[in-house]
Amino acid sequence: MINVKMYPAENGDCFLISFGKENRNHILIDCGYADTYHNFLKKDLKEIKKLGEKINLFIVTHIDEDHILGAIEFIKENNELQIIEIGEVWYNCYRHLQIDKNQGAISDKEKRILQREIALGESYIRRESSCKISKSEISVKQGFTLGALLLKGGYNWNSSFEGKAVSRNNIEKIEFGDMSVNVLSPNNKKLDILKKKWLKELTNKKWNFNVTEDKLFDDAFEFMLLMYDEELLIDKKEISLEEITMIASIQDIIQQKVNADKSPTNGSSIAICINYEGKNLLFLGDGHPEILYKNIYNLGVKEFDLVKIPHHGSGKNMTIQLAEILKSNKFLISTNGNKHKHPDLESIARLIYINKDINKELYFNYETKVSKWISTEEMKNAFNLDVIVGNGSLPLNIVIN
Template identity: 40%
Template sequence: MEQIAISMMPASYGDSFLISCKNLSDTNILIDTGFISTYTNYLKPRLLKMNKAGKSLDLMIITHIDADHISGALKLLQENGFSSDSKIINIKEIWHNSYRHLHKKDLENAEIENEIDKNIIKDINKMGYPTEIIINKDFKKDIGAKQGSSLAALIKHGGYAWNSSFGGESINIENKNVIDIGKEIRIRLLSPDVDKLNSLEEYWKKELRKLGFKSKLDGKALFDDAFEFLMAYEKTLIPKDFQQNISSSKKEIESLVKEGFIEDNSPTNGSSIAFVLETKNKKILFLADSHPSIITKELKKIYGNNLIWFDAIKISHHGSKGNTSPELLEIIDSNNFFISTNGMKFNHPDLVTLSRIIYRKTDRTRNIIFNFDTAVSDYLNQKVLAEKYNYKVKVLREGENYYI
């Protein structure tokens, strides 16, 4: 009997999903790794247990370079060592777009033209990735150590199969959009396209110029670290008043769904690897932090204009209201919606996102699945609302499996 186990790790305000598909053979896919604390406290014990049972990670996908998705992978690869002699678990392939995949020229040994520019790159590399932040009403605190190696550097040094399903080139829908993983899984890529990757590269160039960098922006290894570190600090370009705090908004669901929609325009979010995971009888939509316009367009290309029913949907960008459009919700639905966040730092998820999901008429009960109790999960967990809109709130504990 076909069964998919989805483990949504407690990744603070980040993402980390461990997917295990059991049919003809076990296939295991890790999608993002949250923060270092996610890896140390939750992922590492699971991976060691899998390794002891003779299992591998068939694929590790790092959807984009935000610290809340990538940081755990840094610690994992540091501890795992070389691909040929894995200390934690065997990883058969890694998907990750770095600067070398955005920049087409083969200039591995290019030199920066002047000392000022060399120092700019050195200063960026000293920044490392942003660390996890713990926030409550009394304090705000960074936890964890700054990471001094980029994921690109660790993948290359460890000799891992890197984007090998894409010929070692960038992961984008124009390169390849259908990938088979083993005998039982097909991945249909929805994002990014070349335009999304170009937007990220242009943003990188713009930020470097702001810092006074004047040399030619060439060279793969030269910029991998600096690219990842600087882009990990990219902030959303949506106005501050666009983000909504549940504590200041107790509007009726009916009022929220009438709010205007403004799409997220973050270049890093737009570069997200989003896809449909298909087995013989099931399909799951994993949206990372992707932009809804490209997802809507690609889904219509693949499945047509009718409603597409998924066995599960991982909501984009922790339920941020700029990443789930009314147009997208016109063509997708499911019994199971996953939202990964503890609600800290960015006040995700936005209630308007959940309102748009549950407001649609349905004969089936929708499960709204969280990995933490949040202000929004508490608000939605009201009997009168749940009965009116035919949904249930579920909160998973410490990475427990949810079976599809």
């Protein structure tokens, strides 16, 4: 038996996957925001510990606030209170990018520049995490990034990859007892694009100093990516649901050109396929559609037992080609739609139209415009749908026997 918990994570992701009935193994993927951890996840982690079990694998898919802020809270508390044992952590940050680093020291002036950026980042995280912060608090408290907290806690960090990046080019498949995990994304090319983005950002700030091994660069890298939300810079044109009155209109919607996701941070997102006792589950993070299509196709799996669709149902991450190979009777859509208006109509339309002959369940952890639109009897009958919508105050449990 497999149990998947999809937590209310606002516009983010937080999933706990448990395998078996006794002496279970657990994979935790992302932690949403700080409130996600404190209000929902922490209680379940304590229950797992009481049973003598642990988190076998903790995956933080990429540096984005809706995936990582809760992870920072979790690891910070775990270091102090030993909430639960963690077997291994997968997370890519500055130290895993192939950046040529100068072995020398940086000047005091350069340190002050980085410390200023880190102070801004700490203030940002505290604000986004609903932590109290005074207007005068600008000092640097080292160790507030996830990377720093993982180092402090001495976790097995990317140990299956010999401490290198979680990348398909390094290792494609990892065995964890009775289960295995295939890495679908990222590859070294996607990580190289992220590296170039960050180095370009340093240049844009007219920081001409050499990048070194100094830990200040670890913190500055993580904070700068967290504070830069590319999606908010894009003028997004929504399709009005009120204009879609005929089911036939879906055929026109799905044929619209996909302006594919090019975000370097999303491209670095860890996407996986979990195999356990013949069951195959896809957790696709915020991955780019072209790399997901290629590597899912190469798995040779005809139908998946569960699919967490990429990037909260963004239309930029769901092509017709990708939808055609996402054959499943269970799809998870994790978002409240408040920040980026996800899921996009065109993404869900492609998914249900291409797979209209399959009986399928679509799980939403919050009610959104799109979940309401596909919940009509007409839509459910036409596309063989069952729509399960959470109330945003409790996790959704999905059982796979």
